[in-house]
Amino acid sequence: MSNDWNAQWREAVLPQLARETWDLIVIGGGISGAGILREAARRGWRCLLLEQRDFAWGTSSRSSKMVHGGLRYIAKGQWRLARDSVRERQRLMGEAPGLVDPMSFLMPHYRGGFPGPRVFGGLLRLYDALAGCRSRQFHKPAQLRYLAPGLKEPGLLGASQFRDALTDDARLVMRVLAEARADGAWVLNGLRVRQVLRDGERVCGVEVEDTEGGAVMQVRCAVLAVATGAWAERLQPGGGQRQLRPLRGSHLLLPGWRLPVAHAFSFMHRRDGRPVFVFPWEGATVVGTTDLDHREDLDLGASITCEELDYLLEACAQPFPQAQVTAADVLCTWSGVRPVVGAADSQAKPSNETREHVLWQEPGCVTLAGGKLTTFRPQAIEVLRACAGMLGKPLEDDGAPVFQAVPLQAIPGLSDAGVRRLAGRHGRDLPRLASLIRTLGSDCVGASDTLWAELAFAAETEMVLHLDDLLLRRTRLGLLLAEGAAHYLADIRRLCQPRLGWDDARWEQEQQRYLQLWQRHHSVPCASI
Known part of the structure; x- marks a missing residue:
């Protein structure tokens, strides 16, 4: 079995999912799901995260990139949300x-x-x-x-x-997931939850479809946490009013x-x-x-x-x-x-809707609805506390850091600021990335700050299943370079195709798929100005 976190590792562990005994399964690979998983893993829970597409595929790679307290929450009287947001902003700037x-x-x-x-x-x-x-x-x-x-x-x-503060939201998700994996959590993408399993009235697991290979399996758990963002209502029992x-x-x-x-x-x-x-x-x-x-x-x-x-x-x-x-x-x-x-039929102005989150609970399952990127940690604690209550375990917020401190090291060709950037985005993986930089060099891709070595590292060990995973979320080259980095695809292919293990036909298929996706979701539509 590969020691890397990649498609080969994924293929090897898939058959084991149904044989394991999980304390917690988290559905959703955005910042909310990543935060819940990280808090559970560091407490020694046997936990698994399932994402139907790719990590940060939804809102968590398409936000405004701001880690902020939200001045407007004060203006609207949402004091608790503003207080928690400001405190978490300060914490994240200090930790990452x-x-x-x-x-x-x-x-x-x-x-x-x-x-x-x-x-x-x-x-x-x-x-x-x-x-x-x-x-x-x-x-x-x-x-x-x-x-x-x-x-x-x-x-x-x-x-x-x-x-306030800014971040690379997709890399924030990847860093939180890396901390959870370092504490023993299993994290997989390309796994769609088809239905929630119940033993009587209690949720006891999920039926999962591998969207890459088509296999279907049932995976059992003591408690389930649903953190699927805008999709949160999909797995709720039918008949309820949309919230x-x-x-x-x-x-x-x-x-x-x-x-x-x-x-x-x-x-x-x-x-x-x-x-x-x-x-x-x-x-x-x-x-x-x-x-x-x-x-x-x-x-x-x-x-x-x-x-x-x-x-x-x-x-x-x-x-x-x-x-x-x-x-x-x-x-x-x-x-x-x-x-x-x-x-969904609210008559309030969209900008006047609260950004507060709520928890929906049923026996064996806690669903997080709403919430903010900045406050992912206290939201995760709240979800985990509710899950622990269902298992008869007390759980408190001990204030432990989300991120392990990363000792900086000199890397040939990089300034102190460049090393700091890599340490923030890659955390505990910095030594391995530094070794790859010494082999491949410290050149950047085009006018971006992204190193060619970062592309190679992501292809080898960051669970890239499709080309858009690599260019839109593991790196942001598809946003930062003209036409989705189309002019660099030949060079990216030479570097990454062997590391991804794709043959020529697979690369051509992925490239066509990526360019079509970029044109549909990231190009510039008609304008009157």
Whole structure:
């Protein structure tokens, strides 16, 4: 059996799943499921995670990349959510530098606009109090010519500065899963749960289909945790009223040179008063996000619409009219679906729906509905506490770190910042990745910060089943390079095809599938601007 976590390992262990005795099975390979698994594994539970597609395939690779406390939660009176979010933001920045990093935010204030400097300053005072540190400042227009060149000046009163954080959301999921695997958890993708098994009224396992090979098996457990995000209602007993309201958030990615920004800019869209952002990420610039009811089939994946594209281009033009950004400047797009708790027929504005989570429980099963990326750890503790109660085991939040500390090491060809970045994204695997870099070199792919060695490492040992797993989630090259990195596919093939164990026919099939998927979900649709 292969010692690597890859397709060969997966094929070898599949027959064992039904023979094992599992304390806990987690369904869902996004950040919520990963967090639950990590907390269970470090407590010594015999646990298994099943993901029907790929890890972070849904919302957890298509978010706004922000680890934030959520100023608007304070404004809406959601104090507990704001408090937990700020505390977890601070924790994650401390535990995972290079993966969750601080980012300066600027809120420009214009004459007659809302919120004004005084109101927003009051919110920031509360925000800093919850975090236990001060980050707020106010900058006058003259200072902003240096801090934010290109920012629209007519009517500008100044800008409030505060701090939140950014991450690579898909790599965050992979890092949490790696910590769980290091503590003995089993983690597999490409396994679809067809139905929940019950012994009388109690859930006792799941029937699973291998979407790669077609085999069907029954896997038993003492307790089941469902963390499938927007899909959470699918495995619930029939007849209940829908409680989830899937909301789509779409984003544009611009080349960094086209709209260079050193800060994240937060402001209200003039069309509907919603908060939107322009911010730097991975050497590029993101514009987002929308907040709309998503009524399409969840299984098909979300895509930006022409109306959303126009909305986001309008947003970009508000603070930076002289940049004259158009659809032709956009590198790619992405859209994710938020699993917001709120009836599907709710009449409330999408942005007014709460981002609080709830637990649905039945004997032997706990389902997490709703929730946020930033607060995945306390959400996981809450789910695990409910699971432990069903097993007669007490469980408390002992405050243990999610991530093991990673000693940094010198790697030829990389700066200290480059090593820190790799340590944040790969954690305990840094020594092995460093060895591969010494063999393959420290060159990056195109204008990205991603090393060719990272591609090779992912192909060898990060459970890549399809080419989009490699280019959209293990790395973000499909987003950061033009046309989904199409111009680099020949070189990627030479490096990764032998490591993936694919023959020529399989590679050609995967490449065609990937390019079609990218065109459908990440290209730029029609625009009127």
